[in-house]
Amino acid sequence: MHGKGLSKKKSFFYSASLLVFLCIGLVAAAQAGPAHNLVVLFTHDMHSNLDEYAVPSGDDKVVITGGYARLSTAIRNERKGKEGDTLVVDAGDFSMGTLFHTIRSTYALELVAMGMMGYDATTFGNREFEFGPGPLAHCLLSAKSHGKGGLPAIIASNTVVDSHAPELASFHKAYTGYPVVLYKIIKRAGLKIGLFGLMGKDASIYAPEAQPVKFSDSVDAARAMVDLLRNKEKVNMVVCLSHCGTWPDKNISEDEILAKAVPGIDVIVSGHTHTILDSYIRVGNSYVVSSGCYGGHLGRLELTKNPDGSFKAVDYRIIPITSALSKDQQISGLIDSFKKEIDEEYLSYFNYHYGQPLAHSAFSLAFPDWSREERSQCLISGLGDLVTDAFIYAVKNKEGKDYQDISLAIEGWGQIRVPLAKGTLTVDDTFRLMALGLGQDGLAGSSLVTFRLTGSEIKSLLELEATLAPVKEDMRLQISGMRFSYDPKAPPFARVKKVEVEKANGKLEPLKDTRLYRVCTNWKTLAMRDTLKALTGGKIVFIPKDETGKPIADIQTTRVFADAKKSLELKEWLAVAMYVQSFPLGDKGLAEVPLKYSLPQTNITKLK
Structure with missing residues (x-):
């Protein structure tokens, strides 16, 4: 641009x-003379x-x-x-x-x-x-x-x-x-x-x-x-x-x-x-x-x-x-005069405009406030559940008949930036929620990516929550598609215990170490896999694979597109915008956020 x-x-x-x-x-x-209070x-x-x-x-x-x-x-x-x-x-x-x-x-x-x-x-x-x-x-x-x-x-x-x-x-x-x-x-x-x-x-x-x-x-x-x-x-x-x-x-x-x-x-x-x-x-x-x-x-x-x-x-x-x-x-x-520039230089790519209403929520979608040290006291959030559910919805929407089931959508709390206040949710709210990253398409916003991991690699990745999050709150995870429990008293990087995969019919089955599962996350998480490996002394390692189990040589191919012909990526914030717009209309004339997101889902359990 x-x-x-x-x-x-x-x-x-x-x-x-x-x-x-x-x-x-x-x-x-003009100041002069002796020192006074600063x-x-x-x-x-x-x-x-x-x-x-x-x-x-x-x-x-x-x-x-x-x-x-x-x-x-x-x-x-x-x-x-x-x-x-x-x-x-x-x-x-x-x-x-x-x-x-x-x-x-x-x-x-x-x-x-x-x-x-x-x-x-x-x-x-x-x-x-x-x-x-x-x-x-x-x-x-x-x-x-x-x-x-x-x-x-x-x-x-x-x-x-x-x-x-x-x-x-x-x-x-x-x-x-x-x-x-x-x-x-x-x-x-x-x-x-x-x-x-x-x-x-x-x-x-x-x-x-x-x-x-x-x-x-x-x-x-x-x-x-x-x-x-x-x-x-x-x-x-x-x-x-x-x-x-x-x-x-x-x-x-x-x-x-x-x-x-x-x-x-x-x-x-x-x-x-x-x-x-x-x-x-x-x-x-x-x-x-x-x-x-x-x-x-x-x-x-x-x-x-x-x-x-x-x-x-x-x-x-x-x-x-x-x-x-x-x-x-x-x-x-000054601020108001540049909103048109935002529309022309960025939002026009996605057919949105600044301040555009997307949905209505009768409740606030809260998120632990790290400025007040609340994050260490909370495991999961209804807002985080909405985010990872949105990932699955948006990929399915864009892939259409070519969609293959996503077993795990995963997002780190460091990517979820703010709560959403009750009332009208706008496009600027959803962007502010998921604002980080620069796409490979040259546009702001981290893209969604999908790839396969083995069950054992997924279990290793979930140690971000079990081992690292207690000391680095932004490593906390939100997930959809799986449930797991962990023992905080177990040795580091061996705390994740029972992991279950939620099937389309709602039934749960045990995660299998050697089986391949399709995973959806954001580009930044994928790009930081070497950093995670170094930070954890090689304890958290995952290698993105294709559907045959072969390591993906070019990770650019993991990106999901909102418009493949224009090489326009499906951004995290865009996934959320699409998802909240998909809800049934409420009495405000806008899509209404379901009440289920007012409370967190029970997909992560901390054992006592």
Whole structure:
């Protein structure tokens, strides 16, 4: 897909943003005198959620939250009267998660809007590399072209780009042209502040598409940055924009480990794990802070300087971005003006348009919220059941008379991104639900794939749930077509016990180790099979096979097509859209989601 010239309407918004940026810059430049309290406003893991969205609330209601137009108002409210004392930063994964990222390469709306909102800096998260270095290069170039009102600095201190690698020539040019920097010095509140940015170990595992871009050890990089900033640049404060994350298990909580290993960091804005820290974490003199994902909250940390040069928190708040906040009309207009571009450049391929109603649900299809550490307390979800049932339905629909039975549809929780709030379900809701991946057809969205595995390979694959999920929640599985139980007390990778295959007549039969079964999953899971093998020390291994049991040499042939003549893949989100549209009409004049999905099916059992 190719970029287009900006309309007069869009030119207005970009020109207006220049005036906003200049005003912000003049105020910040006017600061002088002794140091006063510094306010750090922060976000992370916004994942292209420019538009507001609906979320289920605990009292069976729906709350409209987020959206850059209201986030911009919240930032403006917090800055008012103290512009020269306020730092606005983001800790990465600013892209990938909604239909707006489908036009990221041509318009870079995420970065342009952040510039208009007054962000000083951000860093790369793993999702920035979701489409690979090439499309990210286009994004950086587009940002430079369209961000006339200024852009946030991108700080990447452990991202390694080989300037001599021919395959990275265009990326390196865009990287240095933006420019992406190792660190940045900003003066606020009478302080000289040094900022640097990190990609964490866990995050880098989820960025296989970044190759041949690499990421050095985050702790080693942090030590080097702190030494440079403290001893060469002589800064008063060090702020790390970290895409490393925190976990309940302190032994693997990367940003807490970082703070302990590198004591010269004053503030760590912690992204990647989508965590909301209602109270900051204090490690020595370091403050670790997190505000959750999708732009649903704005974090605020206010610090005062102690006589010994360290800093003391005098205020810490997580501010909800709710409908009670007015919308910044400039940002709102920018967002609305690009919905037509999404239709033309992406949704038109699938005969949909932005905001198109698909179905109605009388109940919310909830999903465990990993920002509140709920995932470890839940095995399966009704929403996850709907997703894997949709896979089977959509493949059967597209293959028609050539359809061969799928014995197992499988999806990892890391691919299911959000809950679905009750009410009208739209095409943008289904895309946001299954937003990740780039198809081999060049279009956003991971495609469905099918292949055969032996029963023993399937049993090995199910150890993702039984062995890995207790320590990595996004490894949890949703399945359709089979049922299994596992013993959490058994040795690792030997926990899956009874596995049964559900036949078309509803009867169950035992899984047979040597028999071939047709499996349906997504392209990303298939593409990460070598990563899974390495992560598990060779304990989880599966080789895609054809119907004869022969290993598939070209995994491109595993893809399922929505339109084979156009080489248009059947995307995960499209499967869900097709499935919910297939339900019988309800009294709202739309297909009605069946009540059975309000509760999870009993296809995974944890033995006591």
